[in-house]
Amino acid sequence: MIELPESHALAACMNEAVRGKVIEEVTAGLTPHRFAFFYGNKEDYPALLEGKTIGESRAWGGYLETDAGDAVIRFNDGVNVRYYEAGAKLPAKHQMYIGFEDGSCIVCTIQMYGGISVSRAGEDQNPYYLTARRKPSPLTDAFDEAYFLRMYEEAKNKKKNMSAKAFLATEQRIPGLGNGVLQDILFEAGLHPKARLENLTDEDLDSLYRSIKRVLLRMTQQGGRDTEKTLFGQYGGYMTILSKKTLEEPCPVCGGMISRQAYLGGNVYFCPRCQEMK
Incomplete structure (x- = not known):
């Protein structure tokens, strides 16, 4: 994809x-x-x-x-x-x-x-x-923290029980951010895919914003994810932390088992210990 x-x-x-x-x-x-x-x-x-x-x-x-x-x-x-x-x-x-x-x-x-x-x-x-x-790309300076927080407030006011996945990967809030790149963004932010926006703290939001910027930049600089192929038929250089390729591996942080669930039209991968439900 x-x-x-x-x-x-x-x-x-x-x-x-x-x-x-x-x-x-x-x-x-x-x-x-x-x-x-x-x-x-x-x-x-x-x-x-x-x-x-x-x-x-x-x-x-x-x-x-x-x-x-x-x-x-x-x-x-x-x-x-x-x-x-x-x-x-x-x-x-x-x-x-x-x-x-x-x-x-x-x-x-x-x-x-x-x-x-x-x-x-x-x-x-x-x-x-x-x-x-x-819309501004997360790879640009125009996608700053103020823009992100405005986007968050608009989404929360529209639907308070909206989940983190729905916030990031639906309604083209962030064009190009889909269910694939979502997994590592939420993992690095320490947020469960089903975490409700209304329950996120200021610290959670800061972590999520920085994770979006950092993970997408790293994925792009490394030529895309290792789950997707390039123009020349080779897999991208970014090694995914959470994906179908890593499901059987332990969490790189706590060593626990990675979970996979069908949610909002696709699978979500998460560590139940590192990404506790809020």
């Missing part, structure tokens, strides 16, 4: 691998997928992209955005974006293929759900994308 660290890692890899290449062939929707969401008419993608030169790639929250002449390509959520050199064996099934004049290509596949968009610059009015562009 593309979350904030992965969108930045993918953008850096795209700038390294494909910037300046000319698009020769585009295919969208070759393999039908119930949860592949295309913005606009995918049959128009070839006309919008073929013959265009790849420009800069950038990250907006959980979106990877790439310029291609007067058009813009965007991928989000569960789109697996991979780069292949000329002559490499490609997946037999895919949701998008972008072939370049030198024989290399980008192939996108979707396992669960994902969004693909191609439009002329300035024409994409998807509200999720616009929100990702509008």
Whole structure:
């Protein structure tokens, strides 16, 4: 799943691998997928992209955005974006293929759900994308403690019994912060995923704010999480503390057993000792 660290890692890899290449062939929707969401008419993608030169790639929250002449390509959520050199064996099934004049290509596949968009610059009015562009990233100075506390007060006033997970990972409060990166953020803050906002102390809030900034920066600097793959098919360099990969390992702080529970549309991982329920 593309979350904030992965969108930045993918953008850096795209700038390294494909910037300046000319698009020769585009295919969208070759393999039908119930949860592949295309913005606009995918049959128009070839006309919008073929013959265009790849420009800069950038990250907006959980979106990877790439310029291609007067058009813009965007991928989000569960789109697996991979780069292949000329002559490499490609997946037999895919949701998008972008072939370049030198024989290399980008192939996108979707396992669960994902969004693909191609439009002329300035024409994409998807509200999720616009929100990702509008809100400050935790990687920037604009996401300061005052901004975080305003966000907290608004959420608490809206629903006092809102949980920590719901606060961080729903309603696009922090674009790009999803259920994946959430786990280590809450662990480092010492907060249970189901902890209620109304029960958090000033110390808890300070710890949570600093954990958001620190963990997301570390994940991004290390090229994404070790549960997600880069443009080149390698796992990210950030070793997750709490994830499906570490479930059978003891807590690195207290040595206790890690718990996994289904909650709010996905699994949460936590240490019952280090992250007591509030």
